[in-house]
Amino acid sequence: xxxxxxxxxxxxxxxxxxxxxxxxxxxxxxxxxxxxxxxxxxxxxxxxxxxxxxxxxxxxxxxxxxxxxxxxxxxxxxxxxxxxxxxxxxxxxxxxxxxxxxxxxxxxxxxxxxxxxxxxxxxxxxxxxxxxxxxxxxxxxxxxxxxxxxxxxxxxxxxxxxxxxxxxxxxxxxxxxxxxxxxxxxxxxxxxxxxxxxxxxxxxxxxxxxxxxxxxxxxxxxxxxxxxxxxxxxxxxxxxxxxxxxxxxxxxxxxxxxxxxxxxxxxxxxxxxxxxxxxxxxxxxxxxxxxxxxxxxxxxxxxxxxxxxxxxxxxxxxxxxxxxxxxxxxxxxxxxxxxxxxxxxxxxxxxxxxxxxxxxxxxxxxxxxxxxxxxxxxxxxxxxxxxxxxxxxxxxxxxxxxxxxxxxxxxxxxxxxxxxxxxxxxxxxxxxxxxxxxxxxxxxxxxxxxxxxxxxxxxxxxxxxxxxxxxxxxxxxxxxxxxxxxxxxxxxx
Numbered sequence: 001x002x003x004x005x006x007x008x009x010x011x012x013x014x015x016x017x018x019x020x021x022x023x024x025x026x027x028x029x030x031x032x033x034x035x036x037x038x039x040x041x042x043x044x045x046x047x048x049x050x051x052x053x054x055x056x057x058x059x060x061x062x063x064x065x066x067x068x069x070x071x072x073x074x075x076x077x078x079x080x081x082x083x084x085x086x087x088x089x090x091x092x093x094x095x096x097x098x099x100x101x102x103x104x105x106x107x108x109x110x111x112x113x114x115x116x117x118x119x120x121x122x123x124x125x126x127x128x129x130x131x132x133x134x135x136x137x138x139x140x141x142x143x144x145x146x147x148x149x150x151x152x153x154x155x156x157x158x159x160x161x162x163x164x165x166x167x168x169x170x171x172x173x174x175x176x177x178x179x180x181x182x183x184x185x186x187x188x189x190x191x192x193x194x195x196x197x198x199x200x201x202x203x204x205x206x207x208x209x210x211x212x213x214x215x216x217x218x219x220x221x222x223x224x225x226x227x228x229x230x231x232x233x234x235x236x237x238x239x240x241x242x243x244x245x246x247x248x249x250x251x252x253x254x255x256x257x258x259x260x261x262x263x264x265x266x267x268x269x270x271x272x273x274x275x276x277x278x279x280x281x282x283x284x285x286x287x288x289x290x291x292x293x294x295x296x297x298x299x300x301x302x303x304x305x306x307x308x309x310x311x312x313x314x315x316x317x318x319x320x321x322x323x324x325x326x327x328x329x330x331x332x333x334x335x336x337x338x339x340x341x342x343x344x345x346x347x348x349x350x351x352x353x354x355x356x357x358x359x360x361x362x363x364x365x366x367x368x369x370x371x372x373x374x375x376x377x378x379x380x381x382x383x384x385x386x387x388x389x390x391x392x393x394x395x396x397x398x399x400x401x402x403x404x405x406x407x408x409x410x411x412x413x414x415x416x417x418x419x420x421x422x423x424x425x426x427x428x429x430x431x432x433x434x435x436x437x438x439x440x441x442x443x444x445x446x447x448x449x450x451x452x453x454x455x456x457x458x459x460x461x462x463x464x465x466x467x468x469x470x471x472x473x474x475x476x477x478x479x480x481x482x483x484x485x486x487x488x489x490x491x492x493x
Contacts, residue, residue: 024493054114055336061391062330071118075370087223107224109358135199142192151487153182165343191350260381277416319398333382399466406466
């Protein structure tokens with residue numbers, strides 16, 4: 001990094017990355033930049049994240065004690081046995097061209113959101129700039145509108161049934177009777193007001209004040225389960241990251257009750273026993289071993305025992321990631337998700353609530369089984385690779401179950417093969433799950449031992465394989481890369 005540079009941001013949308021870079025230019029640190037980028041992503045990537053979402057933030061380097069901030073979605077009050085019962089989940093079919101799948105939406109799919117608490121906790125814990133300053137650009141963007149780029153337009157197209165499932169959601173996404181497309185303007189002035197309120201008043205309105213009351217009343221009236229007690233009791237939680245040695249590095253990632261970081265650490269540990277660099281067969285075998293791991297020791301500490309045994313494949317993974325490295329060597333890796341979105345937009349707030357309680361891969365034994373207050377397990381795994389006590393690689397990914405394989409292959413590319421960030425992110429990927437090997441073009445599938453394995457070959461790089469955003473610090477300089485599979489970009493400050 002040159003003397004003039006303030007840092008680098010990699011994110012899933014140009015506006016998101018530029019917002020973070022602008023914060024760095026204005027004197028903010030990596031966490032300030034990540035928060036500014038995250039707030040902008042609520043507007044620029046509203047089908048992937050938002051105030052009604054949840055996520056994780058990992059901070060390390062620059063003299064900081066490494067810590068993981070958990071602000072993921074929590075299970076709400078169980079309404080299935082109350083008077084009137086709960087509304088059923090609504091199933092919608094989503095086509096990906098060669099495949100289709102069912103998503104579950106509606107008020108019954110909404111979990112207790114964590115994004116407002118996460119934003120405020122991050123600024124209080126690590127930030128140097130006032131939250132009102134970080135919020136202002138995102139709020140202005142919500143009022144003025146965002147032109148849909150090809151990636152966001154594609155997501156809107158395949159989720160058209162979701163976006164027209166309620167009058168409130170359709171008013172935002174289909175104001176003229178059809179879902180907005182590429183090049184058209186999406187405006188959400190109510191969200192702009194909510195963001196400004198977050199900047200001025202903090203979490204109170206969203207968890208015990210007027211916004212919380214509006215959310216609970218609206219969801220409850222629709223048959224959902226969010227209660228005032230659910231929101232009032234929510235807190236962002238600081239956790240000790242998982243630490244796993246890999247070659248001469250240390251990889252920090254997301255601890256339980258998230259499952260993704262634990263699976264990633266397990267796969268890296270297996271590869272660390274073998275040759276450097278590992279063969280493609282070795283990488284696939286590590287994926288298979290992580291996928292099939294069922295020991296009580298592995299499951300201990302996860303909120304839902306047995307969750308890892310039932311992960312489902314071929315899901316959209318409506319998630320976005322931000323990676324930041326500042327001039328002081330401080331790194332911030334932040335992943336957020338709204339599920340696919342519930343279709344529930346609370347009037348007067350602009351908030352599109354998550355559908356995490358309707359996600360089959362987070363509810364493998366059936367819906368409405370998690371006790372109130374339980375953090376939902378997740379595959380999200382914001383990660384940082386350390387070398388000699390300094391940050392070498394900041395990364396994370398979207399992609400639901402493919403997150404672990406996308407991150408594993410990116411780390412192997414950078415550490416074992418010496419690739420720069422762009423090369424490591426762009427390299428073709430594989431993913432193994434449930435007896436199926438998915439492969440992008442450029443993978444020599446014929447070199448693998450694949451007895452009793454079904455192979456699915458993709459014709460081009462595909463968002464199915466995740467969306468890794470990475471920033472890398474090496475002796476020859478700083479490089480960064482946004483994943484082309486999901487329209488990611490990197491911006492220097």
